[in-house]
Amino acid sequence: MWKRFSSNIGAMVGVVLLLAVIVIAVIAPMLYPGGPWQMVQRPFLPPFAQDAYPFGTDTLGRNVAAQLAYGAQVSLLVGLVSTLVALLIGVPLGALAGFYGGMVDEGAMRFTEFFQTIPNFALAIVLVAIFQPNLTSIILAIAIVSWPPVARLVRAEVMSVRKREFVDAATLAGLSKPRILVTQVLPNTVSPIIVMASLMVATAILLESSLSFLGLGDPNAMSWGYMIGAARTVIRSAWWLSFFPGVAIIITVLALNLIGEGLNDALNPHLSRKGRA
Amino acid sequence: MSTLVIDNLSIGLPEGADRRFAVKDMDMAIEMGQITCVVGESGSGKSMTANALMGLLPPGVTVEAGKAVFNGEDVLSLPEARKQALRGAEIAMIFQEPMTALNPLMRIGEQISEVFAAHDLYTPSQRREKALHLIREVGLPDPEKIIRAYPFQLSGGQRQRAMIAMALALEPKLLIADEPTTALDVTTQAQILKLILDLRDKHGMAVMFITHDFGVVAEIADHVIVMREGKVVERGRAAEVLGNPQHDYTKRLLDAIPTGKLPKARPPRDVPALEIRGLRKIYRTGGGLFKPVREVRAVDDVSLTVARGEVLGLVGESGSGKSTLGRTAVRLVTPDGGQVMVGGTDLAALSDEELRKERHKVQMVFQDPYASLNPRQRIMGALTAGPITNGVPRAKAQERARELLEIVGLGAEAATRYPHEFSGGQRQRIGIARALAMDPELIIADEAVSALDVSIQAQVLDLLRDLRERFDLSILFITHDLRVAAQLCDRIAVMQKGKLVEIGTVHDIFLSPQQAYTRQLLAAVPGADWAKENVDA
Numbered sequence: 001m002w003k004r005f006s007s008n009i010g011a012m013v014g015v016v017l018l019l020a021v022i023v024i025a026v027i028a029p030m031l032y033p034g035g036p037w038q039m040v041q042r043p044f045l046p047p048f049a050q051d052a053y054p055f056g057t058d059t060l061g062r063n064v065a066a067q068l069a070y071g072a073q074v075s076l077l078v079g080l081v082s083t084l085v086a087l088l089i090g091v092p093l094g095a096l097a098g099f100y101g102g103m104v105d106e107g108a109m110r111f112t113e114f115f116q117t118i119p120n121f122a123l124a125i126v127l128v129a130i131f132q133p134n135l136t137s138i139i140l141a142i143a144i145v146s147w148p149p150v151a152r153l154v155r156a157e158v159m160s161v162r163k164r165e166f167v168d169a170a171t172l173a174g175l176s177k178p179r180i181l182v183t184q185v186l187p188n189t190v191s192p193i194i195v196m197a198s199l200m201v202a203t204a205i206l207l208e209s210s211l212s213f214l215g216l217g218d219p220n221a222m223s224w225g226y227m228i229g230a231a232r233t234v235i236r237s238a239w240w241l242s243f244f245p246g247v248a249i250i251i252t253v254l255a256l257n258l259i260g261e262g263l264n265d266a267l268n269p270h271l272s273r274k275g276r277a
Numbered sequence: 278m279s280t281l282v283i284d285n286l287s288i289g290l291p292e293g294a295d296r297r298f299a300v301k302d303m304d305m306a307i308e309m310g311q312i313t314c315v316v317g318e319s320g321s322g323k324s325m326t327a328n329a330l331m332g333l334l335p336p337g338v339t340v341e342a343g344k345a346v347f348n349g350e351d352v353l354s355l356p357e358a359r360k361q362a363l364r365g366a367e368i369a370m371i372f373q374e375p376m377t378a379l380n381p382l383m384r385i386g387e388q389i390s391e392v393f394a395a396h397d398l399y400t401p402s403q404r405r406e407k408a409l410h411l412i413r414e415v416g417l418p419d420p421e422k423i424i425r426a427y428p429f430q431l432s433g434g435q436r437q438r439a440m441i442a443m444a445l446a447l448e449p450k451l452l453i454a455d456e457p458t459t460a461l462d463v464t465t466q467a468q469i470l471k472l473i474l475d476l477r478d479k480h481g482m483a484v485m486f487i488t489h490d491f492g493v494v495a496e497i498a499d500h501v502i503v504m505r506e507g508k509v510v511e512r513g514r515a516a517e518v519l520g521n522p523q524h525d526y527t528k529r530l531l532d533a534i535p536t537g538k539l540p541k542a543r544p545p546r547d548v549p550a551l552e553i554r555g556l557r558k559i560y561r562t563g564g565g566l567f568k569p570v571r572e573v574r575a576v577d578d579v580s581l582t583v584a585r586g587e588v589l590g591l592v593g594e595s596g597s598g599k600s601t602l603g604r605t606a607v608r609l610v611t612p613d614g615g616q617v618m619v620g621g622t623d624l625a626a627l628s629d630e631e632l633r634k635e636r637h638k639v640q641m642v643f644q645d646p647y648a649s650l651n652p653r654q655r656i657m658g659a660l661t662a663g664p665i666t667n668g669v670p671r672a673k674a675q676e677r678a679r680e681l682l683e684i685v686g687l688g689a690e691a692a693t694r695y696p697h698e699f700s701g702g703q704r705q706r707i708g709i710a711r712a713l714a715m716d717p718e719l720i721i722a723d724e725a726v727s728a729l730d731v732s733i734q735a736q737v738l739d740l741l742r743d744l745r746e747r748f749d750l751s752i753l754f755i756t757h758d759l760r761v762a763a764q765l766c767d768r769i770a771v772m773q774k775g776k777l778v779e780i781g782t783v784h785d786i787f788l789s790p791q792q793a794y795t796r797q798l799l800a801a802v803p804g805a806d807w808a809k810e811n812v813d814a
């Protein structure tokens with residue numbers, strides 16, 4: 001599996017890019033011990049004018065490079081944790097619906113549809129606005145709007161796996177239904193869940209950026225979306241203030257998408273777009 | 278005169294395949310008006326040869342050497358445009374699975390007309406006329422209606438007839454048939470084989486018939502080519518190859534075929550392992566405000582008994598309800614009525630929780646060796662999960678699992694491996710070991726050897742025979758193949774449309790069947806006469 005993944009050039013580029021972002025996020029406090037909020041130079045210093053500030057400074061004279069590095073922390077944290085929470089809601093619900101069927105399925109799916117009928121972003125805004133904007137509420141809001149597709153995917157996978165003969169064999173072995181679900185069915189649905197999760201991290205990062213852009217980010221955390229939002233008024237005079245965080249978002253999301261697609265090809269070789277060779 | 282001459286054909290496989298060549302140095306000639314059977318087990322390269330001729334090789338697989346001369350041209354090196362003109366018009370092909378080979382969204386008539394349209398022949402009304410004529414020729418009932426039918430409205434045999442009509446549309450000189458009857462019931466298979474023979478006589482085309490079944494070969498072949506791992510091991514006239522095989526592999530294949538030879542019957546004992554009384558299962562589909570409910574009586578008031586130490590064969594065509602009966606007996610399906618008595622308890626009447634504790638009494642060996650093992654669970658886990666749930670200590674269950682793996686001929690070290698490391702036959706042995714691990718009073722084998730090649734099938738049947746002697750097993754052996762049933766069973770029950778038609782000892786059923794349906798089934802077994810001659814000889 002690793003062999004198939006590593007032979008995929010796009011996926012390896014994604015891995016390298018993502019690793020770079022992770023490393024920057026981790027070493028940000030060492031690179032910029034003063035933090036992202038410290039004013040270090042005159043405002044509106046253009047990029048590449050001084051070696052110490054390759055990306056220039058913002059409207060208040062803060063180092064854009066430091067802001068980008070700390071922003072990486074927030075983006076990755078929000079992306080990973082909110083995806084994890086979404087999986088924790090979606091996987092069990094989808095699994096129960098798909099495995100037990102009947103009324104359980106009906107109930108779980110109507111509940112899921114209730115969330116799907118509300119536009120994602122609108123719901124996220126309302127949720128964040130209700131619980132004061134901070135990292136926890138943002139993560140929760142993103143998780144709450146992104147679990148329904150997980151539930152539907154897991155349900156469909158479970159429904160197809162549970163009809164296979166090895167599940168009948170486990171039933172005949174006297175295993176209880178919950179145990180069959182956990183030990184026999186769920187392990188066989190892992191591949192598509194992993195693929196979906198990697199793409200969800202990307203979506204979550206975008207959602208967080210959008211929320212911060214609208215000023216609904218955590219006021220104590222520097223984030224890429226917040227940077228773009230703050231730079232919006234000066235976009236004509238100081239292009240670099242919105243350009244660099246934009247590039248950071250694109251690179252991270254692109255890396256995650258490349259990895260997701262690589263995982264998809266590696267884990268489901270039969271669906272590979274290149275065909276079986 | 279030869280219609281097609283294949284000369285020194287080699288087909289290369291991509292790197293990482295289990296061997297370098299799918300087909301190596303193959304020579305063969307197909308004569309006009311003759312049926313040449315290419316016989317071999319799965320992986321012998323027989324289908325690859327056909328696909329190469331049609332230009333249908335999968336990506337990565339290439340023709341590396343050799344020629345296939347048809348009409349004075351080498352079809353392997355023709356440009357794609359010329360190949361396309363040849364396909365359908367001069368060389369036609371029919372496939373194994375008629376459901377997937379037909380376009381589900383197109384009416385049968387349109388699909389046949391499309392063959393003419395693809396070659397720019399005739400006007401639309403003429404095409405329709407021709408299609409109608411073809412449908413009549415292949416013996417489909419009610420041609421006017423069939424021409425407007427969709428594939429899903431046809432039975433398997435009818436679909437295969439429609440495929441044949443498409444293949445015949447442009448009167449090809451060569452018809453390639455890739456296992457065209459494998460997915461069909463015996464009686465339908467017999468009809469399709471007869472149709473192919475008739476059409477050959479009428480049109481004088483050459484037929485390359487790919488099959489794994491020597492019974493089918495005996496029915497229709499003029500010439501036989503036996504392939505193994507990409508090489509031709511034996512060739513000759515059908516009568517010679519079947520009557521006097523030269524190569525060891527051919528002999529082994531022929532020996533492995535379950536023949537009409539009947540094993541010595543064993544006197545049945547009176548202690549029942551399984552008693553089914555008045556079992557009924559009805560499937561209801563549809564039903565709405567304006568639609569009537571459609572009822573299928575899958576099992577309709579069936580009563581039968583399997584004595585302790587007996588192997589009862591349950592035979593029937595697809596849709597006869599034999600599998601439903603088997604699944605009801607282990608209560609994977611809950612019956613609508615009747616009793617399933619195993620060791621004094623009625624499985625049909627237990628609650629889910631009580632049932633879970635009684636499950637171990639009846640175990641099942643499944644048909645599909647690939648779907649019946651969890652790909653993400655080691656063999657040890659598959660064999661011990663049941664016993665441990667049942668209260669056997671873990672160490673003891675593992676010891677027993679290793680012992681069973683030895684008994685079924687895999688070796689104890691198989692326990693630590695994953696299913697994908699085993700072949701189909703080996704997986705089926707694991708399935709049998711899994712059933713035995715529960716110490717059941719009865720094993721239900723649902724088409725347990727149907728998915729296997731003949732030689733593997735023979736080995737698994739030997740294993741089952743061996744095990745039943747050793748452990749005094751009671752087995753309900755469900756199969757569509759009468760030849761297989763004759764090999765293993767003491768008694769045979771015949772089912773048709775959910776009802777039990779006839780039940781009796783193997784000798785009674787085979788030598789003096791009472792019911793017309795049983796006689797019909799027996800007559801349809803491919804190669805039946807030939808097998809009988811062999812027994813007499």
